[in-house]
Amino acid sequence: MGRREGGIIWHTQGSGKSLTMVWLTKWIRENITDARVLIITDRDELDKQIESVFKGVNEAIYRTTSGKDLINKLNSTTTWLLCSLIHKFGKKDKADDADYNSYIEELKRSLPSDFSAKGDIYVFVDECHRTQSGTLHDAMKEILPNAVFIGFTGTPLLKKDKQNSINVFGDYIHTYTFKKAVADQVILDLRYEARNVDQNITSQTKIDQWFEAKTRGLTEHAKTLLKKRWGNLQKVLSSKSRLEKIVSDILLDFETKDRLQSGHGNAMLISGSIYQACKYYELFQSAGFTKCAIVTSYKPSPNDIKGESTGEEELTEKLRQYEIYQKMLNGKAPEVFEDEVKKKFVEEPAQMKLLIVVDKLLTGFDAPSATYLYIDKTMRDHGLFQAICRVNRLDGEDKEYGYIIDYKDLFKSLEKSINDYTSEAFEDYEADDIDGLLSDRIAKGRERLENSRESIKALCEPVERPYDTHAYIRYFCGADTENPDLIKENQQQRIALYKYTSALIRAYANLSNDMAEAGYTTAETEVIKQEVKHYEQVRAEVKLASGDYIDLKAYEPAMRHLIDTYIGAEESEIISAFDDMTLIQLIVERGANAVEALPKGIKQNQEAVAETIENNLRKVIIDQQPTNPKYFEKMSTLLDELIQARKAASQNYKAYLQRIVELSKQVAQPSRSSQYPQSLNTAAKRALYDNLNQDEALSLAIDDTIRQTKKDGWRGNKIKEREVKNAIKKYLDSPEDCDRIFEIVKSQSEY
Secondary structure, three states: OOOOOOEEEEEOOOOOHHHHHHHHHHHHHHHOOOEEEEEEEOOHHHHHHHHHHHHHOOOOOEEOOOHHHHHHHHHOOOOOEEEEEOOOOOOHHHOOOOOHHHHHHHHHHHOOOOOOOOOEEEEEEOOOOOOOOHHHHHHHHHHOOOOEEEEEEOOOOEHHHHHHHHHHHOOEEEEEOHHHHHHOOOOOOEEEEEOOOOOOOOOHHHHHHHHHHHOOOOOHHHHHHHHOOHHHHHHHHOOOOHHHHHHHHHHHHHHHOHHHHHOOOOEEEEEOOHHHHHHHHHHHHHOOOOOEEEEOOOOOOHHHHOOOOOOOOOOOHHHHHHHHHHHHHOOOOHHHHHHHHHHHHHHOOOOOOEEEEOOOOOOOOOOOOOOEEEEEOOOOHHHHHHHHHHHOOOOOOOOOOEEEEEOOOOOOHHHOOOOOOOOHHHOOEOHHHHOOOOEEHHHHHHHHHHHHHHHHHHHHOOOOOOOOHHHHHHHHHOOOOOOOHHHHHOHHHHHHHHHHHHHHHHHHHHHHHHOOOOOOOHHHHHHHHHHHHHHHHHHHHHHHHHOOHHHHHOOOOOHHHHHHHHHOOHHHHHHHOOOOOOHHHHHHHHHHHHHHHOOHHHHOOHHHHHHHHHHHHHHHHHHHHHHOHHHHHHHHHHHHHHHHHHHOOOOOHHHHHHHHHHHHHHHHOHHHOOOOOOOOOOHHHHHHHHHOOOOHHHHHHHHHHHHHHOOOOOOOOHHHHHHHHHHHHOOOOOHHHHHHHHHHHHOOOOO
16 A cells, blocks of 8 residues: 555455455555545445445445446545445346446546546455456546555456456455465365266165165164155155255255254255256255245246246246245245345254255355355356355354365366366366365365374373273373362363364264275274264263263254264263253252263262262362352362262262262252251352351341342442442451452352
8 A cells, every 4th residue: 555556365255355355444544645445346235245344343335326426426525435336337137247338438428527536546346356357447547547456356366367467456465365264264174075966766776775875874773763754755766857866865964964964054055047946946845845945036027927828737937937936935025035034044044954046145255154055057267166165154163164065066076086176167277276175075084084083092092991981080080089179180181082072973974974985894984983982972971970061061062963873872861861950960859869860881880970979069069169168168078078988988889879969969959958047048148147157147237238239230340349348348347358258249149
């Protein structure tokens, strides 16, 4: 900007190109006198997006309504920030034509005789790979001879356009490639798979073979669930329709693929035409898959079907398209329907699982992201690049990759022994510019699985033989349950165990149906499956033994179905006994019988049971200590005495369980203790009583004054906190006592 040089900013899709525009605009305004910024786009939705982004950071931006309006605004000094469409000021029905010449002519006709663009003008051209026409640029230069032009693009420049673009805008100012963005974890890596649609599956034997191949690696339980839908799939597969087979393929993915099956992710299907999109929609509906919709530029109108009736029962394509679309819209305007569908797709993916599109929703920073992109349309270059980037957006811990499923084999990978995705559909790009864009799913899947196996084995190597449940618990939770610090000291090791196990399960689930294609023998596949099962059981047992179970449950919403589907559901029955309860809550509810809800590896070993309960009880005591230090200090002493008695073998296991159950009830429900007067009917009153030398009158007086003094949102507000503290000071002479009681009061949820 200082040298007044133009140029090109190429930041790959999803990496924040629009925000770069925003902050650069702000910098220009703050640092360059008399500066004005004009942002040029080539589509109405992009123009709207630019407007919303700037308004989102409280920058007023003016959207021009025509070429004439743009000229008028440039000729005046009042508006410093403008955005404008580059050529679409003609009739609405020509909105998709890149009619540069008519736009330029309109601009020239609009020029007043005394026209002179006011201010120091900087022009940002969005998606400059599409709007870098020399004619257009010459016209803009003619109107704005002193402006600085900066091109922005989310895709690399084509080889044939690269030199022309540099001549028009100037050299690259900055590039941020797909590979760099993936390495920085700004976007996700993509996994590519070409699928061949078999047109000749007509025999029952072949259908059964197909089913076995598709479900290879699934447990019998998972296969049984899948066979409930098998009637529809059989019917579809026995037909010769290519679209029906693709529909069945996608339906199977929704039954078996991680994020699709769990409802945390969803998919987009790119169809070759609006009519084909309608056919797809109809097939999904008839298969019972209703949580899908079509989003295209088509707006059904009676004019579309004038003269289409043939007098025959069979409808023409236009009539069929019109009928399907109208039925889907169900009386809503297309714009309203689209907004509702997009909102649901983004915010409630389990309720809108699949969008069928043709051209819409494939570009622009706020186009909805998905986990899977199914392509059944011939595409290449920029359109294809932008489309596949619909699935590279970050979206929760359980979305690790974006998946591209290609039914057109756009990269001709089925014909090659080595997948070179820089050729064919992307052959017009420089190889370095798209390096690392697509990776083969099977090859990368094996690499990821092997890395996951290696990582978790290295982590667990120090565990003592015989590598049983008790050994794992002692290594990851601590060998001495009397030491309250050991659970915390081993926390990072446990977090690593949970993380590596999750990575292993996901890597295995992703490759489970393709182990043979990935190069594993039947024996190797079985070994790996047992390894995954082993480490999942270790993880479940350590989570329970350490008291981490509830803490971590919310962070792994999609893990349960993976375990059930790919490893075996036996552990899920045990875990489900806990639901959202801690082990201590279960003990309070069931007494000694709660031990039966523990995983088999723990409950078969009495010492493992004891240490598991003790660790959980210790965790509750430590967590609750700030709310009532005196009471939980006493509970901690009782626990230490019980542990020492167990280790000294001074009581039998049954007697130990009875005592630990009673102690658990005292820890979890202090209100059940008979030591408190009836007036102390809340946890806060009891906490004051325990920590004020069991002075009932003083405890009730302080409780009453706190309730009268405290204001809404008082914690963290210095003035409001001081008011509460001063109220306590009226009853306590010692500043130390006042500080101590104030901290206890802050810990009470009822205050």
